[in-house]
Amino acid sequence: MSKNTQIYGIRAVIEAIQANEPIDKVYIQKGLKGSLSKELENLVRKAGIPASFVPLEKINKLSQNNHQGVVATISPISFETMESLVDQVLETKDNPLFLLLDGISDVRNLGAIIRTAECSGVNGIIIPKKGSAPITGDTVKTSAGAVFNIPLAKTDHIKDAVFYLKASGVLVVAATEKTNHLLYDLDLKGPTAIIMGAEDTGISPSILKESDHVAKLPLMGGIGSLNVSVACGIFLFEVVRQRMG
Known part of the structure; x- marks a missing residue:
């Protein structure tokens, strides 16, 4: 350190x-x-x-x-408040894309997610004040410097961000393998927020319950889940694909 x-x-x-x-x-x-x-x-x-x-x-x-x-x-960066980040993005972007991270604990996973988020046009990332990996030198390195190019906010609880985003007209989609609904069946062209969960336990049940949609990826092999940073990239670039089309 x-x-x-x-x-x-x-x-x-x-x-x-x-x-x-x-x-x-x-x-x-x-x-x-x-x-x-x-x-x-x-x-x-x-x-x-x-x-x-x-x-x-x-x-x-x-x-x-x-x-x-x-x-x-x-932290090598400063964090905004959740409300100010959401309000600012909604004022300046027609179809914003937010990313909510519910308890990502590995600093390198966090860095990889932030890099992918920046590359896919995410307008803001929201993490909880407690229970999340810190932004360290390893995070900055793994993100290839993307932590300096994308707004980040902290909130007391991710559920607070879910409520605020829904009240602001943003579609909230939670990524989980505990559903029969596929990501590819959703319309993600409008204002959207994607939630990714912790590496070991996923998204907490109370947050899944409050989300507008829960969705999974179709997995063809014998392993039941993907690394969270890889799954996050697939979710975010499905938004990109739909909006380009």
Whole structure:
């Protein structure tokens, strides 16, 4: 982890949170005591920043500096709010395409998805504040720099984005193998949002329930699912195909 993607030390992390730095996650040594550490924990909780309480060995691996038991990872990009991203895109694009990611946990999968999204003309990507892979140097590298070319937003819960998009006249389509409906039977020419789920569990049932459509890809082999970044590319380029036709 390079220095420009982390902040270390209790006071430094507190000041970064107070300055609204784009912090992805805070790692705090288990059993850390003192008023400053308590202040940090309260700030992290209030700001809704993901935090992990880990052994000292983990902290030492993250940083060889005088970390005082605390290391925060920061994002190389800034995130918009979900509402501002959606509103801005709807104001400027006739048939926008959004991508919602429900718990993608691998930074390289996230980078590959962002690269494909940029290449397929996605106008904005929305991820949850918690439970998603951070934007790291590996994400940037895997995305081939696409993270700097496409708006990204964070929301408290992907379901909030689903409700907001539906209320804004956007068709919400969830990708899941737990359906008999095929992607190719849907009309995706109008304003559309595609939801992709976590690598291991897919899209949460509550989000599937609120989506306008659920759809799958026809798989011809013996393996029951595709890598999420590959499946995402197929879904997005089916939108491209329909709109070009």
